[in-house]
Amino acid sequence: QDTHIELWLGTNLQVLQRTALYTGRKNWLRMTRYALDGVYSLKRRPAADETGNTPSQWSNSSEDFYPYSGDLKTHTITEPEAVFYALALSSIQQPGDQIELFVEHHGQPQRLVIRAEGKRRVSVDYEHIEDRNPMRINKDMEVLQVVMHPVDSAEDAKFLGLNGDIDLFFDPVSRLIVELKGSANVIGEVRFLLLHVTASSIAR
Numbered sequence: 001q002d003t004h005i006e007l008w009l010g011t012n013l014q015v016l017q018r019t020a021l022y023t024g025r026k027n028w029l030r031m032t033r034y035a036l037d038g039v040y041s042l043k044r045r046p047a048a049d050e051t052g053n054t055p056s057q058w059s060n061s062s063e064d065f066y067p068y069s070g071d072l073k074t075h076t077i078t079e080p081e082a083v084f085y086a087l088a089l090s091s092i093q094q095p096g097d098q099i100e101l102f103v104e105h106h107g108q109p110q111r112l113v114i115r116a117e118g119k120r121r122v123s124v125d126y127e128h129i130e131d132r133n134p135m136r137i138n139k140d141m142e143v144l145q146v147v148m149h150p151v152d153s154a155e156d157a158k159f160l161g162l163n164g165d166i167d168l169f170f171d172p173v174s175r176l177i178v179e180l181k182g183s184a185n186v187i188g189e190v191r192f193l194l195l196h197v198t199a200s201s202i203a204r
Contacts, residue, residue: 001025005081013078013086013101021055029055034077038067039104066104075102075109080159083114083148083168088175092116092146103159111151112159114168116144122169124178130199143178144170162190 001024008016019031028045045060046053078086078101090099098115125138146168150159160166162182169179180192 007079007081009078009082009085012076013082014076015079015082018079018081027051027058029058034104038065040065068104069108077102077104077109079103080112080148083112083160084177087114087146087168087170087177092144092170093172095119095144113149113151114146115149116146116170118145119143120145120169122179124194126178126194127196128199129197141171141178144172146170 001022004021004023006017006019008018010016015034017031017033019029021029028043030044031042033040033042041064043062043064044055044058046058047060050058080101080103083101086099086101091097092099092114093116095116095118098113101112101114103110103112119142121140121142123140125136128135128137148159148166148168150164160180160182162184164183166180166182168177169181170177176194176197178194182190184190
């Protein structure tokens with residue numbers, strides 16, 4: 001199963017649009033667009049004879065709109081995937097440091113507390129590309145173990161496809177999450193390892 005997620009964010013981490021495309025064992029697309037008064041959701045799946053078509057040609061679709069509650073209107077709303085960007089920009093540098101994000105779930109605010117709990121040693125092996133120059137990073141290193149904790153989350157809420165607390169192993173020097181660990185239904189513990197990162201070039 002392959003997952004491709006595209007996220008549009010404002011400079012304050014306010015999410016504008018999220019598009020997720022799932023292909024492989026199951027094929028479906030979900031696009032959510034964030035308006036001033038709520039969240040518009042579009043889901044699209046292929047009919048039996050459309051599996052070879054592009055997502056824009058899939059005919060099984062449904063639309064929903066989730067109006068914001070009063071509490072949600074007072075917060076900057078983002079998506080859990082923005083934690084990669086948020087940590088890179090944050091002042092988290094040592095155990096005890098923390099930030100908070102708010103995400104939306106069916107129009108209700110969900111608060112995420114992201115806190116550095118301690119230091120750990122991990123092994124990393126990934127490719128880093130900057131200015132089209134690839135470099136292999138393969139070493140043992142000390143990182144921060146950062147816990148992303150959903151506060152008072154809804155029972156069916158998932159963050160990054162995982163349930164409950166998520167461990168993020170964060171390098172405070174490169175500002176990268178090099179490993180992510182959590183729990184998923186049925187299969188239990190899941191680990192994600194950083195394999196490839198491309199630094200964005202900014203036009204001058």
